[in-house]
Amino acid sequence: MTSGQPQKAVITGAGGQLGRALQTTVPATWQAVPLNSDSLDVTRLESVRAVLERERPTVVIQAAAYTNVDGAEQDAERAASVNVTGAANVAAEASRLGIRLIHISSDFVFDGAQGRPYSPDDAPNPLSVYGRTKLEGEREVMRQSGGTALIVRTAWMYSGVGRNFVRTMLRLMREGKSVGVVCDQIGTPTWGRSIANALWAAAARSSLNGILHWTDAGVASWYDLAVAVQEEALACGLLVDPKPVRPLRTHEFPTAARRPPYSVLDKTSGWGELGGPAPHWRANLRCMLQGLSSA
Numbered sequence: 123m124t125s126g127q128p129q130k131a132v133i134t135g136a137g138g139q140l141g142r143a144l145q146t147t148v149p150a151t152w153q154a155v156p157l158n159s160d161s162l163d164v165t166r167l168e169s170v171r172a173v174l175e176r177e178r179p180t181v182v183i184q185a186a187a188y189t190n191v192d193g194a195e196q197d198a199e200r201a202a203s204v205n206v207t208g209a210a211n212v213a214a215e216a217s218r219l220g221i222r223l224i225h226i227s228s229d230f231v232f233d234g235a236q237g238r239p240y241s242p243d244d245a246p247n248p249l250s251v252y253g254r255t256k257l258e259g260e261r262e263v264m265r266q267s268g269g270t271a272l273i274v275r276t277a278w279m280y281s282g283v284g285r286n287f288v289r290t291m292l293r294l295m296r297e298g299k300s301v302g303v304v305c306d307q308i309g310t311p312t313w314g315r316s317i318a319n320a321l322w323a324a325a326a327r328s329s330l331n332g333i334l335h336w337t338d339a340g341v342a343s344w345y346d347l348a349v350a351v352q353e354e355a356l357a358c359g360l361l362v363d364p365k366p367v368r369p370l371r372t373h374e375f376p377t378a379a380r381r382p383p384y385s386v387l388d389k390t391s392g393w394g395e396l397g398g399p400a401p402h403w404r405a406n407l408r409c410m411l412q413g414l415s416s417a
Contacts, residue, residue, distance in 0.1 A: 128153040130179040131325055134164055134212060135186030139284040140226060143314035144183060149322050155179060159186070164208030170215045181222040181325050184212050184263075187256070191230070194251040195378040201255045209259035213266035223267055224324055226317075229277035229309060229337075231257040234382025241388040242275070242333040250379035260333075272324055273333045274317075277387055278347075280407075281314035282414050287344065288407070291351045295365045305345035305369035309385045310337040313406035323396040334395060335387035338403040345369045347407075354408045358415040 129152055135141045136156030148154045155177055163169045164186045174182070187205055188194060194201035209225060216223040230253035231246040248254045263271045280288040288311075294301050320336045342350070348367050355361040372383070393399045400406075 129181070129325075130155060130177065132157060132174070132177055132179040132182045134162055134182065134184050135159070136161075138185060138187070138189070139279060139281045139286060139314050140185045140318065142283055143281055143318035144185065144321060147315060147318045147322060149326075152322065152325065162186075164212055165203045167211045167215070170211045174215045174219055174221060178219070179221055181224060182212060182216050183321055183325065184209060184223060184225040186212075187226065189252070191250060191252045191381075192378040194255065198251045198255075201251055202258070205252075205255035206258045206262055210262035210266055213263040213271060217267045217270070222325075222328060223263065223271040224321060225260070225263045225271055225273045226321070227260050227273050227275045227333075228253065228256045229275060229385035229387055230382060231260070231275070232382055232385055234307075234384040237384055239386045239388035240335070242335055242391060249382060252379060253382075270331050272330050274321060274324060274392070275333065275335050275387060276312055276317045277337045277385060278309045278311045279314055279317060280311060280410070282410055282417075287311075287347065288351055288410070291348050292355060292360060295352055295355070295361055298363075298365065300366035300368060301348060302368040302370045302375065303345040303348040304372055304375050305343045306371050307381050307383055307385075308341055308343055309382075310339075310341055310387065311347050311403040311407060312337040312400075313403075313410050315410070316400050316406055320392070320396045320398075320400070327395065330395060334392040335389050336392040336396060336398070336400070337387055337389060338400045338406050339389075340402045340404065341386050342403060347403075350404055350407055351411070354404075354411045358408075358412045360411060360415050
């Protein structure tokens, strides 16, 4: 590689929220090769092999995932195919070809019972099919890579595109409906652009491996986030009239998958390695919504 030539990064799952955020934040020192599920089916080893042998990137950012938490309860086989087999396939081929791997995982690998922020060394205990498949995927990545991969766990991600809580709240509030939102599940909302920038910082740190946590700063319930969405959207003109936001307990809003009641991640090491601390979640929410309003 000649001096000044960008390094190449393959982005799997490029059609998803995180994949799209990674494409809008590519540093000048990198050339991104975004591959959605039509271009790269991570569940098929031969597909992964062909792509990585063709592209020969410096790093693979593994953002491909089955992320429908409730849907995974009814379609555990598909969730495992993407989150476990897919992760293993990418890790195996990256390791064989000497390509660095950065794999994205989730706060849902924890059960939320300890009541304090989870460090990367805390014992996982997922409550849902989604959480279990993400944990199994982590273990496959470490096994196939011989411990050389970097796993970055994040949480409660949203962006201005795709299916996510923030966009759902905006839609419901625009439709003139009151909304009931769970108030006893605590975590940290994280803007897709925030985690994307952290992942590019990780890509530049070739010696990093193991597990790191990254989210925005602060904590919130889903109810807190819904209230903030309305306040910020009213302030920037995305909404014109406030709608009632009602706090609900988890048992009042049953879902197919169990969620951890407290899944705040301890970002001390992640922020230290990747250029933190991140902005407070509310500041990033405001920035994202202002961007939508001016688009």
